[in-house]
Amino acid sequence: MSKSESIAIVGGGAWGLSTALHLHRTGYTNITVFETADSIPSRYSAAYDINKIVRAEYEESFYTDLALVSLIEKSLKRADQLTSSQQAIEAWKDPLFGPYYHETGxxxxxxxxxxxxxxxxxxxxxxxxxxxxxxxxxxxxxxxxxxxxxxxxxxxxxxxxxxxxxxxLAGYAHSANALKGIFLHCATLGIKFVLGRSAGTVTELVYDGQGNDRKCTGVRTADGITHSAAKTIVASGAWGASLVPEMGRFVxxxxxxxxxxxxxxxxxxxxxxxxxxxxxxxxxxxxxxxxxxxxxxxxxxxxxxxxxxxxxxxxxxxxxxxxxxxxxxxxxxxxxxxxxxxxxxxxxxxxxxxxxxxxxxTSDSEYCIDFLPDTNNSVVVLSGDSGHGFKMMPIFGKWVVELLENGRQNIDRWRWKTKDERGQDWGDGxxxxxxxxxxxxxxxxxxxxxxxxxxx
Structure with missing residues (x-):
């Protein structure tokens, strides 16, 4: 897609803000974030809190390395020179995110x-x-x-x-302050924000066409206004299935x-x-x-x-x-x-x-970062934070940019799940x-x- 085409992001939480930030860094110029709260940090976000753990302990090396990426990525130039296991703990030490990170151990x-x-x-x-x-x-x-x-x-x-x-090499971040700081930074970059229960609440995704031609053309808000968008990114956290019911099968x-x-x-x-x-x-x-x-x-x-x-x-x-x-x-x-x-x-x-x-x-604690099926890549779903998504805020948006530019999700564990997992016991997952x-x-x-x- 052209970098001047419109992108709507539904949700002004950690992942929505990170996505807006990285889209702008990559050259996208027409970004609008819709948020139900009348201010950011949003009280509807899971990150509306005084602190969240930033650590890298995981059951496998994949997320350990990604968490490390969040903690050590000092700049975009330096990040290109680092291995994947050296890029998330230092991103929290970057001047933009550093005020909110506390490496207490x-x-x-x-x-x-x-x-x-x-x-x-x-x-x-x-x-x-x-x-x-x-x-x-x-x-x-x-x-x-x-x-x-x-x-x-x-x-x-x-x-x-x-x-x-x-x-x-771990600690916590003041999550609400991080949301506020990144929001203010994004606003100075020219990223647009539509806030409030009426104007900022997306009540439905608007589609055009049928079958193989079906495509999302934007969003409709609670005030009845339709906002056109070439791409719609749903980053609504726990509320996501209210807009994309298919998510409720596995999230x-x-x-x-x-x-x-x-x-x-x-x-x-x-x-x-x-x-x-x-x-x-x-x-x-x-x-x-x-x-x-x-x-x-x-x-x-x-x-x-x-x-x-x-x-x-x-x-x-x-x-x-x-x-x-x-x-x-x-x-x-x-x-x-x-x-x-x-x-x-x-x-x-x-x-x-x-x-x-x-x-x-999600049952396996994996994220979903993928296109919604049968929408011709017009809708991106970001979900499944599973209580360990905030620590990735400094780098999360890069993965969304990669998805948009690749046209497909190349990481199997982050793909859309087709299996219906409702009603199952996830206790031992x-x-x-x-x-x-x-x-x-x-x-x-x-x-x-x-x-x-x-x-x-």
Missing amino acids: YIVATSGSALAKANKSLETALASVSKHPVFAPGIQALDNGDEFKKYAWQITGPLKGFTGYFNR TARSWSVAHVQLTEQECDYLRGLPVINVRDLGFFFEPDPATRLFKLCPLGAGFSNTNNEGTSLPPMDRIPPPQDFIPADDEIKLRTLLAETFPWMADRSFVDKKLCWFAD VSWRIGKSRELSELIDEARRGGLQARL
């Missing part, structure tokens, strides 16, 4: 009560980096509480039976719990510099956010879905944003246990800003998914019954 562990799958997940993560030529010098095994406290001296808990390792909207403890200024300063700590059978946390003094915790598990009568899971559409202000009781128990083992002085504190964070999951996913309706019913019992 990363501790991965299991407790003394961990099930076999959690221990296996730890072993797999360690194996992926312990012999890697870039990571190996910064890996340190941790076999007891004293060794953990060498790298996280603030820990005062017993760490009963904890084992794990420390990875120096499911899933959520994880998030909770925070409100710290004092002194407590916040005390925990400054804490590595990201991920206990595979309980949950993970970060150093507190200095602006809000919030200490974020996330329990680990298989997540929660919201399946409709057709077997497709989407975030709740009747309330936007989706229902918040609670997390399941089982997840709260996990987090209390995690705190008791690490920071007992925090274990009985009230949890604030409790919510469910929605993302687009990947090592991080521990336990079984549950339905949001069950959680809400439990919360209501719990509230009623408390009042009685």
